[in-house]
Amino acid sequence: MTEAALLPLAVLLPLALGAAAFVLPEAAARRLLAPGWAAMAAVAAAIALAGEAPLRYALGAWPAPLGIELFADRLTQALLLLAVAVYAAVLPYARAYFTPGAQQARLFWPLAWLLWAGLNAAFLADDLFNQFVALELLGLAAVGLTAISGLPAALAAALRYLLAALIGTNLFLLAVALLYGASGVLSLTALATMLVPAPYAALALALLVIALALKTALAPLHFWLPPAHGGAATPVSALLSALVIKASFAILLRQWLALAPALEVALLGHLLAALGALAIVWGSVLALVQTRVKMLVAYSTVAQVGYLFLPFAWLLPGAPGAGLALEASVLQLIAHALAKAAMFLAAGCLVLAVGRDDFDALHGAAARNPVAIFAFGLAGASLIGLPPSAGFAAKWQMLHAALAAGQWPWVLLLLAGGLLTAAYVFRVLKLAFLPAPAAGDAPPASPAMPAAALALALAAAFGGLAAAPLLAYLDLGAIAWHTR
Numbered sequence: 001m002t003e004a005a006l007l008p009l010a011v012l013l014p015l016a017l018g019a020a021a022f023v024l025p026e027a028a029a030r031r032l033l034a035p036g037w038a039a040m041a042a043v044a045a046a047i048a049l050a051g052e053a054p055l056r057y058a059l060g061a062w063p064a065p066l067g068i069e070l071f072a073d074r075l076t077q078a079l080l081l082l083a084v085a086v087y088a089a090v091l092p093y094a095r096a097y098f099t100p101g102a103q104q105a106r107l108f109w110p111l112a113w114l115l116w117a118g119l120n121a122a123f124l125a126d127d128l129f130n131q132f133v134a135l136e137l138l139g140l141a142a143v144g145l146t147a148i149s150g151l152p153a154a155l156a157a158a159l160r161y162l163l164a165a166l167i168g169t170n171l172f173l174l175a176v177a178l179l180y181g182a183s184g185v186l187s188l189t190a191l192a193t194m195l196v197p198a199p200y201a202a203l204a205l206a207l208l209v210i211a212l213a214l215k216t217a218l219a220p221l222h223f224w225l226p227p228a229h230g231g232a233a234t235p236v237s238a239l240l241s242a243l244v245i246k247a248s249f250a251i252l253l254r255q256w257l258a259l260a261p262a263l264e265v266a267l268l269g270h271l272l273a274a275l276g277a278l279a280i281v282w283g284s285v286l287a288l289v290q291t292r293v294k295m296l297v298a299y300s301t302v303a304q305v306g307y308l309f310l311p312f313a314w315l316l317p318g319a320p321g322a323g324l325a326l327e328a329s330v331l332q333l334i335a336h337a338l339a340k341a342a343m344f345l346a347a348g349c350l351v352l353a354v355g356r357d358d359f360d361a362l363h364g365a366a367a368r369n370p371v372a373i374f375a376f377g378l379a380g381a382s383l384i385g386l387p388p389s390a391g392f393a394a395k396w397q398m399l400h401a402a403l404a405a406g407q408w409p410w411v412l413l414l415l416a417g418g419l420l421t422a423a424y425v426f427r428v429l430k431l432a433f434l435p436a437p438a439a440g441d442a443p444p445a446s447p448a449m450p451a452a453a454l455a456l457a458l459a460a461a462f463g464g465l466a467a468a469p470l471l472a473y474l475d476l477g478a479i480a481w482h483t484r
Contacts, residue, residue: 003050018113071126096446230298234348242341273313279306284420321404328397335390345453364436380425390463
């Protein structure tokens with residue numbers, strides 16, 4: 001079997017695992033976790049080690065643009081491995097978090113595998129229609145996971161999430177219809193060569209950007225994210241924040257690189273960057289005024305999503321700093337995924353330790369659950385952008401891209417964003433070191449749970465040391481503007 005034949009397996013294997021987890025008893029579904037994750041890790045590793053040339057696989061032996069083609073370059077390979085890394089922490093955490101045999105557990109296992117299938121499909125899809133299908137699969141799994149607790153707040157958040165997903169879906173599908181009606185193809189590779197400047201093309205790109213910005217929760221389109229991420233079960237919150245919104249952003253980045261060269265996108269790029277700036281400030285301010293730990297982390301996601309969109313101010317064909325901007329976007333995607341998953345998992349440990357989710361319950365958390373607080377602090381250091389974290393590497397590239405483009409005011413925003421992030425991170429840490437209440441603590445969390453948070457937090461906090469070899473591996477210059 002060639003390496004390219006592994007691409008459909010990256011989608012079919014988690015689908016099969018999800019189906020098995022659905023029909024088997026919950027105890028048997030739990031026993032699938034370790035071998036299932038190991039199989040997924042082996043597939044992702046084999047794809048990543050396949051060599052420098054991108055992998056292509058035509059399903060049904062029908063080549064693109066008529067057939068469905070899966071595509072994996074170095075960026076796709078890195079995203080597949082990122083999902084493996086996050087699931088490596090979330091699955092054992094969830095195993096300890098959910099009571100065996102409980103309704104939440106029976107629903108979580110099949111939906112978590114289905115979510116992984118949707119993620120890999122989104123990373124591998126090379127045409128607009130299959131990106132749409134992948135996003136639908138991903139959205140259904142994410143909405144289902146949000147609602148698994150059955151609590152009224154969770155159900156309301158899931159319905160709001162579903163509404164946002166449906167709006168994004170309709171906008172995306174309208175853009176697909178416009179492009180297909182004008183060009184007769186949906187393959188990004190073909191569209192990159194056939195697209196011409198025209199009103200329909202500009203409208204289609206705008207619709208795609210709005211749809212995917214909504215799914216990525218870019219302010220002011222973030223109305224669905226805080227209740228969904230803050231009210232979901234902790235393992236679900238980690239998956240949603242670390243991976244689900246990154247899939248829609250990765251698709252947007254692919255489409256931007258494919259379609260931008262044929263269109264005048266400078267104004268749109270600066271608009272996305274301006275909305276990113278709004279998200280950084282607005283999300284941080286809202287995080288500062290929260291009274292619940294998980295809601296603070298959820299609004300932090302709104303703020304950190306803004307950093308993903310800042311580089312679009314410089315990610316323009318032929319613009320100074322475009323290469324640095326692309327590197328900054330990818331590094332921020334990876335850094336945020338690791339740090340935010342760690343932060344949600346650590347916050348979940350703090351909530352379980354006292355049985356409630358409010359800031360008063362944080363008093364004494366440093367003594368009660370020191371590993372979780374340490375993980376929270378390390379993840380926060382990456383979000384702030386302190387060296388040698390992965391977040392520092394991403395923001396360093398953004399700073400260089402801004403200076404290369406002669407747009408130094410963005411540097412002030414990066415500094416202000418770091419200070420705002422520090423304010424809400426240190427707010428939690430300050431409360432954690434205050435004296436503990438005399439009584440009322442719940443039993444401590446399983447040791448596996450803070451350990452899972454710490455593993456991801458260490459990766460985020462010291463990931464900047466691996467930024468140079470990671471960028472050399474990714475070779476982003478080879479994929480810029482769809483030259484593949």
